[in-house]
Each structure stands twice: as C-alpha cells, then as structure tokens.
Amino acid sequence: MAMRSAAKHALVTPPLAPGISGALFRGRFSPRNPGARPCRAASSSPAPAAGKHLPPLFSVAPMMDWTDNHYRTLARLISRHAWLYTEMVVAETIVHQKDNLDRFLAFPEDQHPIVLQIGGSNLENLAKATKLANAYSYDEINLNCGCPSGKVAGHGCFGARLMLDPEFVGDAMSAIAANCDVPVSVKCRIGVDDHDSYEELCEFVDKVVSKSPTRHFIIHARKALLNGLSPAENRKVPPLKYEYYFALLRDFPQVKFTLNGGITTIDEVSFCLTIECSI
Template identity: 50%
Template sequence: MLDLKKEIVNPQAIRLSVAPMMDWTDSHCRVFHRALAPHARLYTEMVHANAVIHGDRARLLAMDPVEHPVALQLGGSEPALLAQAARIGAERGFDEINLNCGCPSDRVQAGRFGACLMREPALVAASVAAMIEACDVPVTVKCRLGVDDDHRFEVFLAFVDEVAAAGCTMFVVHARNAWLKGLSPKENREVPPLRYDWAYRLKRERPQLKILVNGGIATAEEATSHLEHADGSMLGRAAYHEPYVLHRIDTAWFGGELRSRAELLRSLRPYVEAELARGVFLKHITRHMLGLFHGERGGRAFRQVLSEGAHKPGADWSLIEQALAVTESFAARDAA
C-alpha cells in the first residue's frame, strides 16, 4: 500500500518549481527565489551522497526556514549510501529527496551516477526503494528521456515503470536525451531536441504518477501551456537569468498582487543584513540577483553596479540601494 506520508499529494505544491542547478541554486539563491515566488517548490544543487555523509553538512545542506518547501537533490549510485544521505537530508528538514538521473557531465559519468543511471533502471529502483525505507519524506527522480541515440519511448517507459514499482510516484522529466559523449553539459541543455510529447504521453499512459516537465521553458506562457498535459512546470535557466518571470507565474497561477522588482528586492533587506552580520560577503548573495531587471530600462546599469561593487571590502545593503537608484532614475526620466 502506498504510504501517503511519502507522496506529494497536494497538486498545487508541484505546479511550479525551480530546477536544481549546480553552482547556482544555493541557499542565498533559494531565499531570493522564495521572495519572488511564494508557492514555488525549490531544489538544492545536486549533492553527492558521500559528501552528505562525510562532508561539511553545515555548508552543503545550508537552508533558511523561509525556503520551504525545498527539496534536496542527491547524486550517487550506491543504494545504502543514498539511503543514509536521504535520512540525513530528511532529518535536516528537507521536504523531498530527489535522485539525479539526468546530469550528463564527464565527472558525473566517471562516478557512475547522473544520466548514465538511465541505463541501469534496476539499480535506480533499488536506490529509490532504499531511500524510501530510510526517510519519511517523498523520494522523487529527475531524469532525461534517454541517453545518446536511444530514441525508443518503450525504453523510457520501462525505466519509469521499474522505478515507480519501487515506490517513486513523481518524476521530473527533462524532455530531451542526454549525450554522454561528444557534448558538454551546456550543449546537453541545448543541442538534443526537446520532445515534450514524451512527457505528455507518459502522463497519459501512467496517470497515477506525478509528472513535471523541465527543459527549455523560457516564458510564463510556455510554463502555463505544460499544465494542460502534465502536473507541473520546472524552470531552470530562465528562472535564474530572468528571475522576475517566477513572480509573474506565481501571481498568475496562485493569486496575489504583482509587486515591483524594487519592492521584492527591498523585502530581502533583513535577510541580507543578517547574512552580512554573520560574515557572508555581499557578492555571494547579489550574484543571484543580477538578472532581476533583465530586459528593463536600467537593467544593465543595475547589474553593473552590483557586479563592480559587491566584491569590495565592506560592501553592504547601501550598494543594493545604489543599484536600485540607478534603475529608478531611468524610470523617472522615461516618465518625465
């Protein structure tokens, strides 16, 4: 019998999410995204199970309470180690544990995890079963459609079926293949063609599963269109480079008043000042905010002020106000 405590049963909780992105979706980034999108599900960067078990957990598993709901994404291929890491993640307060079966980098392949796991569904199933047994939060999987030149839907479906039989009820589908040879991780996000229809078909043929669509979603309109065929949309690079799109989607889907970029940013002042007081450098926080005014008059100047000043000793909230003042001066001139 399905343990409902380990399933995400509220469909609203998975409609909008922000993808796990290495070197980007750290705790500072997630706090920023939470301010923009109160209803979004957030994901950590991928952390290897060994690092969770043996590494600096205070740094690797850093999380501010405001981030909830937030999922910990794990990498690895040893069921016992993944189970131990999942238990640690749940004990640290993460709302979901997600297994990475989609990253195509050489380093990940050398460690026999990430996208290459799609060729080993039995191992993924064993890992998922061990993780579910070890923790009391949902265990989910993020995967591709396949690897290299395998373009058979029945192979993809067999992978999902075997992992689902182990107890996984939610799959985040990056709707393109991963090329393990010949393409860089960046090219793997752009070159293999997107096939959203496979994710849609998976939902039609396995309606009992929760299916989230990921890959190439750049606008609020695109994100909304996927809801006609799947349970949710997960944004990646667009959410990072043009973060205001998260606020537009959140207010359109869940209600609430559309707030200005400046108002949203100023709501983070207590957090920023508390982090600075702890010894965090401003540049580690503001690097995630550079795209907030993307496409807006003064957006380049906003980015320039933060980029040039945040690394300097003593940089504080006043630099953010200086950057906002520049954008506001453009708006004032346009209104004159």
C-alpha cells in the same frame, strides 16, 4: 505497477517551439477555472503534498553552482510558492562530512518547500546520506538521473548514466524512501545516447515505480549525449521531445510528472495545461 502498453499508443506532439531550458513546470494539475473540465489527473491518485505545502505549478530547477542558499533566498523573495531545489549533493559528501553537515544541508526555514537532490551510485551510501539528511526536514528527496557531466555520468557513473540501469534506480529509490519521512522523486532525461525510444523511457519509469514508492518524475524532455557534448550543450543541442512527456501523462495515470526544458513563457505554460486537460 501495471501500465498500458506504450507500444500501442501514438505519441502526443504539441506544437511548441523549442526554447532554452527554464524552470520546472509541474504537470497533472486541475485548471484554475472551477467550471472547466477537470484534468484526468485530478480524478486519479496524485502524489501527496509534501508537508503542509500544496504542490506548486513551478519549481526552480536544481543547478550546480547556482541554486545554493544565497540563490534560493533570492528566489524565495521573488516567489513564496514555487518549490526550490538544492544543488546536487553527492551521497559520499554527506556520508564523509557527517560532522559538518550544516555546510551542505542547512537552510533557512522560509525556504520551504524545498527539495534535496542527491547524486550517487552506491546503494549503501545513498541510504546513509538520506538518513542523515532526513534530520533537516526537506520536503522531498530527489535522485539525479539526468546530469550528463563527464565527472558525474562518466567518471562518477551516476547522473544520466543511471538511466541505463533502471533496476538499480528502482533499488536506489527504495533505499532512499526507506530512510526518509517524505516523498521521493527522480529527475531524468528522456533517454541516453542511442537508448532514447519512448518504449525504453516507459521501461525505466515502470521499473522504478514497481520497485519503489516513487510516484514523481521530473522529465527534462531531451536525451543526454554522454560523449562529445558539454553539459551546457546537452541543455540545448539534443532536440526537445515534449510528446514523450505528454504520452507519459497518459500511460502512467498514477504517477506525477514535471516538465523541464524549453518552457519560457506564461503562454507556453497555459498551452501545456490545455494539452494535459485534453489527454
């Protein structure tokens, strides 16, 4: 996919105060006021809605040891419209537990719309896992490219570490998309360690989009530090850089982005919508 040269554009810096990591805020929406000027994304090519469900404004982020079936049941009672995400399920777990898949993949019908997040770095297993999971009728399949845990990004060589190999992520997303009937997406950081420039983030997005049908990225607007910080610290210590997110909206008009990190109030959401409509 052709993209405008990111190096020729200044970053957009919104005056948002950093907060704690919260739910996902899905960008690229028209204002609810029909008389207001439409966002640029409204006139571009937004990604298709998953199944019969309209794209939501909010999602409950995937969280290990939290977003299991019980948590999602509670979340659905609170909101009928927000998208729910599973905990990350490692591709090898799905492949090796194919005779016990309900334990890892089954969910009640009323949890729709729901996204399955997969983790892994083996193309064959990612493809096999997706094909097995496809039978469970998730609304989207998401690849984890953001987890900084030592077990995942260190010993496992996936999660946030995958951002260092956009060529592989493009191939992985192509393999995932070829084995399911729903849209696919990537959840990532804005960078990893010293590879945290906006140009490198653009190269990552551009490579994945050019090699696969991926048209949705969930952006945790912090980089990941793979050495010296715990997963909890990686959700708070690296500074939020919302300007990266808003610049992506401008530089990739055919791609849908979701913002994660530090959005904790309705006023902040409204402000983000105002900025998006002015880009």
